[in-house]
Amino acid sequence: MPFIAGRSRPARSLITAASLALLALSGCGARDDAAKSGRRGQQGTPEVGFIVVQPTPVPLITELAGRTNAFATSEVRPQVSGIIRRRFFTEGSYVRKGQPLYQIDPSLYRAAANQASANLASAQANAEAARVKAGRYKPLADQQAVAAQDYTDAAAAARAAGAAVDQNRAALDTARINLKFTTVPAPISGKVGRSLFTEGALVTTNQTDPLAVISSLDPIYVDIQQSSSDLLRLRRALANGGATPASAEVRLKLEDGSDYGFAGTVEFSEAMVDTATGTVTLRARFPNPQQLLLPGMFVRASFAQATDPNAFLIPQPAVTRDAKGNAQVYVVGADNKAVVRPVTATRTVGANWVVTAGLKPGDKVITEGVGKVKAGEPVKPVAAGSPQNLKPRGKDGKQGGTSNGKAG
Incomplete structure (x- = not known):
């Protein structure tokens, strides 16, 4: 340019010196950027927490x-037929074994018991007469004062009269039992439900529906x-x-x-x-x-x-899933590099996954900072639960030490 070409030598020297100074400053800035970039590379290794796993017995x-x-259930059923005269319990209440629940009209059964008692007395009287007669015939038969057949018949009649006494005594026992059954007791202790029959209802021994149902609930x-x-x-x-x-x-x-x-x-x-x-x-x-x-x-x-005596308890955040949904964990491998380990984890216990396959005793499983970990890349492992390792702040207010770069 004519204007620059016309400059004097001192002016051209000043321009050259200024250009050299700008180049020097640029080089110094590049060195500073490189130093900062190097520091970022050192600080880029993620710090992760790990636990050392050991097998432990885990309940399945x-x-x-x-x-x-119900612990026990009993249907209250009548054992004799008749009209219900009274109900002695409150529906839904607790009843004890043997407690009276219903009263069936006992008139006929009381009369049957009285008749059986009279029959027994008559049989006993006949048996006594037959026994005495046989006793009198025995010495006469020995003296041949009476025919031997007469004594034999008298002795047989005495034995038959004794058997009739036993029969009438059994009939009296049956009549008394039936009379007792007119009071329907609770067969077990427990809570009784609603009554399915009311006073005045006719009940029979072969009916389909029970009078009530008792349930024992403690224990259950x-x-x-x-x-x-x-x-x-x-x-x-x-x-x-x-x-x-x-x-x-x-x-x-x-x-x-x-x-x-x-x-x-x-x-x-x-x-x-x-x-x-x-x-x-x-x-x-x-x-x-x-x-x-x-x-x-x-x-x-x-x-x-x-x-399971050989299971591992792993905190739930440590277990991740791959694209196929399979469980996996990161462990600290050689040279402090993260290694993906497929595991079998099908259930949890509290805050932990139960791992039954894929781990060995002594493995260092990463449990903290899992989101910052990539397979095969280095990590900085510390014991899980340790505080973060923060460097003190420098004079300029920034965290970390001073730069080693030199100004240009």
């Missing part, structure tokens, strides 16, 4: 549906249904040593979702499979002092049928 908790059933049974396939799987695990039997303490969850306050025990398991449902019935026994459980209620029962 089973949760199944069940129905409550819970019948639990378990599929035969699950039971077979459990028995194989016990046989192969993969599990050990556990004490069968049962807990209940009621229909409203609340927990029942008392624990029960498994009494027995049925020895056959229901062909209609493919299930086996297990019966548990529960205390029911407040009679909160009533027969026919639907409940959920949870109990430990066995214990």
Whole structure:
């Protein structure tokens, strides 16, 4: 340009010096950017918390549906026919074994007992006369004063009269028993339901409907249904040593979702499979002092049928899922690099997954900072629950130490 070309040598020297200074400043800034970038690369290794896993005995908790059933149920039925004269109980109340519940008209049965008593007295009188007669004939027969056949007939009549006494005594006992049955007692202790027959109703010994039903509710049974396939799987695990039997303490969850306050025990398991449902019935026994459980209620029962001695308890945040939905965890591998480990985790206990396959004793499973971990990349492992390692703030207010870069 004519203007620049016309500049003097000192002016051109000043322009050259300014250009060199700008280049120097640019180079210094580049070194600073490189230093910052290097620091970011060192701070980019994620810090993660890990736990060292060891096998521990874990109960195999089973949760199944069940129905409550009375500990004992008795239908109150008449053992004689007649008209009900009185009812002695209050419907829905607690009755004790042997307590009178109904009174059936006893008139006919009292008369039958009196008649049987009179028949017995008559038979006893006849038996006494026959016994005396036979006793008188015996010495006469020995002296041949009477025919031997006469003594034989008298002795047989005495024995027949004695048998008639026994027969009439049995008839009197029967009449008295029937008279006793006119008072209908409670066969068991428990809570009695509504009366199905009122005063003045005719009842018979062979009627279809009971007079009332008594249920014993403390304790109470819970019948639990378990599929035969699950039971077979459990028995194989016990046989192969993969599990050990556990004490069968049962807990209940009621229909409203609340927990029942008392624990029960498994009494027995049925020895056959229901062909209609493919299930086996297990019966548990529960205390029911407040009679909160009533027969026919639907409940959920949870109990430990066995214990897995070689399971691992892993916090739930540590277990992730791959694209196929399979469970996996990250473990700290060689050179502090994250390694993906597929595991088998099909159930939980509290806040932990129960891992039954895929881990070894002593593995360092990453439980904190899982979202920052990528397979095969380095991590900075610290014990789970440790506080974050933060460097003190520098004079400029920024966290971390001073830069090692030199100004240009």
